[in-house]
Amino acid sequence: METHTALFHALADPARLRIVAAMKSGECAVGDLVERMDIHQSGVSRHLRILAEAGIVRMRPEGQKRLYSLRKEAFDQLETWVAGYRRHWEARLDRFGAALEHRQATSDNSTKESS
Amino acid sequence: METHTALFHALADPARLRIVAAMKSGECAVGDLVERMDIHQSGVSRHLRILAEAGIVRMRPEGQKRLYSLRKEAFDQLETWVAGYRRHWEARLDRFGAALEHRQATSDNSTKESS
DNA sequence: CATGTATATACACATATGTGTATATACATG
DNA sequence: CATGTATATACACATATGTGTATATACATG
Structure with missing residues (x-):
C-alpha cells in the first residue's frame, strides 16, 4: 500500500545500499556483488x-x-x-532561528559523506 | 556511519512516514500527531x-x-x-529493452500514489 | 505546593529481519 | 547424461523493532 515505505525500507539496509551503489556503474551479476560484499551469496540474493x-x-x-x-x-x-517537500521551504525563511540548529548540532551528520 | 541508511531507515516505517507527511504543513505538537495517528502517544514520541x-x-x-x-x-x-544516480541514465538510452520491463510489470507499483 | 496537562522513557512482548548453512534449480560443457 | 558453475530458497537462529502499559518528568495553574 505504501509505495514509498517499500522504497525506503529497501534502501534502509547498509548491505542493500552498497549493492545499489555497486550497480551505479551498470549491470552486475550476483557473483560480482558477492565479491565486493562481505556477506554470503545467499544473503546477496x-x-x-x-x-x-x-x-x-x-x-x-x-x-x-x-x-x-x-x-x-x-x-x-x-x-x-x-520534491513534494521542497515547496515546504521555498520562499519561506526559516523562522525557528539558528539557536535551535545548535541544539541539533550533536546529532547532525548532514555534512558527512557515504555511499 | 551510513548517513543515508539512517535517513532511509527512519523513513521506512509507515507511521513515521505519516508523521513526516503531517508535518509538511508546519510545526506539530506531539498531541496533534497522536490525534491523526492510530497509535498510542508513547509510540508517536x-x-x-x-x-x-x-x-x-x-x-x-x-x-x-x-x-x-x-x-x-x-x-x-x-x-x-x-541526484547522484541521475547521471546513471543521462543520455544513456535504456539498453535493456522494453521486454524486460514487462517481466517487472507484476511487481511494479511505480504509478501508485501514497503520502 | 497540590493537581492537571503534555511528553518521554523503561519494560515486556510479539513480530520482523538479516545471516549462514544446506539444498534445490537452472544452465553449460564434455 | 554426468559434472561443474551460478543463483535462489527453505530453515534455524539471533537480533532488531514496533507496540501498549505503566511510570517518570516537566511545565502550568490555582
Whole structure:
C-alpha cells in the first residue's frame, strides 16, 4: 500500500545500499556483488529479491548468470517524493532561528559523506 | 556511519512516514500527531525520537508542549543522494529493452500514489 | 505546593529481519 | 547424461523493532 515505505525500507539496509551503489556503474551479476560484499551469496540474493520487489532493480538472465541493474522509475519516484517537500521551504525563511540548529548540532551528520 | 541508511531507515516505517507527511504543513505538537495517528502517544514520541536522531525533524519546546518540524537539511541530503544516480541514465538510452520491463510489470507499483 | 496537562522513557512482548548453512534449480560443457 | 558453475530458497537462529502499559518528568495553574 505504501509505495514509498517499500522504497525506503529497501534502501534502509547498509548491505542493500552498497549493492545499489555497486550497480551505479551498470549491470552486475550476483557473483560480482558477492565479491565486493562481505556477506554470503545467499544473503546477496535475498537482498536482490527485496530490491527487485521494491522496484529498485530489474533482472536479466544471461546464461547461468543473472544480471541485475537499477531501475530509473524507482529513483524518479524518490525524487518526486522529495520534491513534494521542497515547496515546504521555498520562499519561506526559516523562522525557528539558528539557536535551535545548535541544539541539533550533536546529532547532525548532514555534512558527512557515504555511499 | 551510513548517513543515508539512517535517513532511509527512519523513513521506512509507515507511521513515521505519516508523521513526516503531517508535518509538511508546519510545526506539530506531539498531541496533534497522536490525534491523526492510530497509535498510542508513547509510540508517536518514540517515532519522533527516531526521526530526530536521523536529522529529519527538530524540536522546539513551548510551554508543556514540544513542537516538531521538518529539517530542510535532511531533504537536501536525500535529494543529493538521488541526484547522484541521475547521471546513471543521462543520455544513456535504456539498453535493456522494453521486454524486460514487462517481466517487472507484476511487481511494479511505480504509478501508485501514497503520502 | 497540590493537581492537571503534555511528553518521554523503561519494560515486556510479539513480530520482523538479516545471516549462514544446506539444498534445490537452472544452465553449460564434455 | 554426468559434472561443474551460478543463483535462489527453505530453515534455524539471533537480533532488531514496533507496540501498549505503566511510570517518570516537566511545565502550568490555582
